[in-house]
Amino acid sequence: MSRSIGDFDQKHPTGGLTAEPEVRCFRLGPEDSLIVMGSDGLWDACGNEEACGLVRDTVKDPTLCAKRLVTEVLARGR
Secondary structure, three states: OHHHHOOHHHEEOOEEOOOOOOOOOOOOOOOOOOOOOOOHHHHHHOOHHHHHHHHHHHOOOHHHHHHHHHHHHHHOOO
16 A cells, blocks of 8 residues: 555655565466465465465355455454
8 A cells, every 4th residue: 555655754765665566477387276466464474375275265255265364464463
């Protein structure tokens, strides 16, 4: 949200927020079953395997996957 709405006081040339997103490209293969896209708030709270595990546990209702991830992160005080 900070990138999209401003927070100019936090954007400093030597650190803080940047308008440049971190982008990574991956080639997906037949063994890949899902993609989890999240911000640093998610990735600071849990790793790739854990996030995928939470989604796999919730995949019976795909609309609840994001809610499950957010709930888990908030429960950890992030």
